[in-house]
Amino acid sequence: MSDSDLTRLTAAETAARIAGGEVTAEAVTEAHLARIEAVDEKVHAFLHVDREGALAAARRVDEKRERGEQLGPLAGVPLALKDIFTTEGQPTTVGSKILEGWLPPYDATVTRRLREADVVVLGKTNMDEFAMGSSTENSAFGPTGNPWDLTRIPGGSGGGSSASLAAFQAPLAIGTDTGGSIRQPAAMTGTVGVKPTYGAVSRYGMVAFSSSLDQGGPCARTVLDAALLHSVIAGHDELDSTSVDQPVPDVVGAARQADVRGLRVGVVKEFRGEGYQAGVMQRFDESVELLRELGAEVVEVSCPVFTKALPAYYLIAPSECSSNLARFDAMRYGLRVGDDGTRSAEEVTSLTREEGFGPEVKRRVMLGTYALSSGYYDAYYGSAQKVRTLITRDFARAFESVDVLVSPTSPTTAFPIGERTDDPMAMYLSDLCTIPSNLAGNAAMSLPCGLAPEDGLPVGLQIIAPAMADDRLYRVGAAVEAAFQARWGHPLLEEAPSL
Numbered sequence: 001m002s003d004s005d006l007t008r009l010t011a012a013e014t015a016a017r018i019a020g021g022e023v024t025a026e027a028v029t030e031a032h033l034a035r036i037e038a039v040d041e042k043v044h045a046f047l048h049v050d051r052e053g054a055l056a057a058a059r060r061v062d063e064k065r066e067r068g069e070q071l072g073p074l075a076g077v078p079l080a081l082k083d084i085f086t087t088e089g090q091p092t093t094v095g096s097k098i099l100e101g102w103l104p105p106y107d108a109t110v111t112r113r114l115r116e117a118d119v120v121v122l123g124k125t126n127m128d129e130f131a132m133g134s135s136t137e138n139s140a141f142g143p144t145g146n147p148w149d150l151t152r153i154p155g156g157s158g159g160g161s162s163a164s165l166a167a168f169q170a171p172l173a174i175g176t177d178t179g180g181s182i183r184q185p186a187a188m189t190g191t192v193g194v195k196p197t198y199g200a201v202s203r204y205g206m207v208a209f210s211s212s213l214d215q216g217g218p219c220a221r222t223v224l225d226a227a228l229l230h231s232v233i234a235g236h237d238e239l240d241s242t243s244v245d246q247p248v249p250d251v252v253g254a255a256r257q258a259d260v261r262g263l264r265v266g267v268v269k270e271f272r273g274e275g276y277q278a279g280v281m282q283r284f285d286e287s288v289e290l291l292r293e294l295g296a297e298v299v300e301v302s303c304p305v306f307t308k309a310l311p312a313y314y315l316i317a318p319s320e321c322s323s324n325l326a327r328f329d330a331m332r333y334g335l336r337v338g339d340d341g342t343r344s345a346e347e348v349t350s351l352t353r354e355e356g357f358g359p360e361v362k363r364r365v366m367l368g369t370y371a372l373s374s375g376y377y378d379a380y381y382g383s384a385q386k387v388r389t390l391i392t393r394d395f396a397r398a399f400e401s402v403d404v405l406v407s408p409t410s411p412t413t414a415f416p417i418g419e420r421t422d423d424p425m426a427m428y429l430s431d432l433c434t435i436p437s438n439l440a441g442n443a444a445m446s447l448p449c450g451l452a453p454e455d456g457l458p459v460g461l462q463i464i465a466p467a468m469a470d471d472r473l474y475r476v477g478a479a480v481e482a483a484f485q486a487r488w489g490h491p492l493l494e495e496a497p498s499l
Helices: 003-008 011-019 025-043 051-066 109-116 159-166 183-189 223-233 251-257 278-293 304-327 345-356 359-371 378-401 424-431 435-440 470-488
Strands: 046-049 078-082 120-125 172-176 192-195 216-220 264-268 297-301 404-408 443-451 458-465
Touching (some): 003 025, 011 025, 011 051, 025 051, 025 078, 025 120, 078 109, 078 159, 109 223, 159 172, 172 223, 183 443, 192 223, 216 223, 223 251, 251 470, 264 278, 264 378, 278 297, 278 404, 278 443, 278 458, 278 470, 304 359, 304 435, 378 404, 378 435, 404 470, 443 470
Parallel strands (some): 078 120, 078 172, 264 297
Antiparallel strands (some): 192 216, 192 443, 404 458, 443 458
């Protein structure tokens, strides 16, 4: 097979061909490295490519196969890793100058599980600094372009991971989702992104932004590929005190079932109206009709407190980030500015943070510090946590009558790079539909549901399931994906312009 053919395979197809001896893992890895070299100057999905490490990992897979050892379901499949997970001896910058050049002494649990599963990590992907953003424009190392239109954003904070999939630089990627940073980029790039139940995937070694919201998860080009990756990275981890000690739902079996007959699907009333692009709502309404055709019962559900999710999130997340980022003090690791022997430790810390943190990080740290300050804690942070409880109750009531909820993933398609950089509130509205699931800790997925007629850019359908019912996402998502692809005659990404 040609390099181009190898990069167009799904992860499941690639793994099967490697296991069957039709192609070597080394050849697959070489093909993806060549693709990165050919197009990443335009896309800028990667911050670091580990060519030698990737090829060495691929050769180990080929040696295992030659010895007759059984290979795992994703052995030899290349993957792009968001640069928020520590990788021993490889740079982890979190998109920030304050960690530029830092080489972690250990692997994150997600990184370790990928290696143990013989997944080939190609390198680290670009992201909004400390995962704070919805466009990947806040990266200290420059923005990532959307492969559908390089003048537009790929979503954020994990735009590098989603863009690498849409540009066929990798068949799999890992992202993190604090307020929508897996799902919103998936919607913008016509790919699949899943936020697992909070605590279902270990956060050990994942650089913290907002500890009660952050969640790692799988990104892929198909629902089945996302399920296979989910099964590799999920599971209890004693190194993470927030890790859920329960069996991982059978997400792969659910993806293969792909049947919504008999399921009750709730359409969230509050996720439409002013601010929603007409083409996005058109594709969403078509998706709801498709679910009916597939045998699901569709009902409207009201979750009134969802309208308060955005302000609650932008008090809780900055408050937690102001605490988490206090560790970047120029004393332990990373950047160190002004240490010429004439300044105090406090002055060195201040100068380092001034140079090392970008504008959005500074904005959120200041907002969070204010919200936690004496005299304002109860009025702001405390009140936001009460709203969070009410949102969780809204979800609980909804799931008493339906199996899953559906909505658009984002109110609009990908907007032009630079359009919202001077308007933080407009940027924050990108996460309007995704934030409630992070506040409640339940599971959610975005998958492609077509192109908006106004601009020809991808639209995402969001599916939301109760906590630890992640398998429902894959059952519904796979059914919708198969029906849409049968209608289109091909995967949506085949309509993307060539780079």
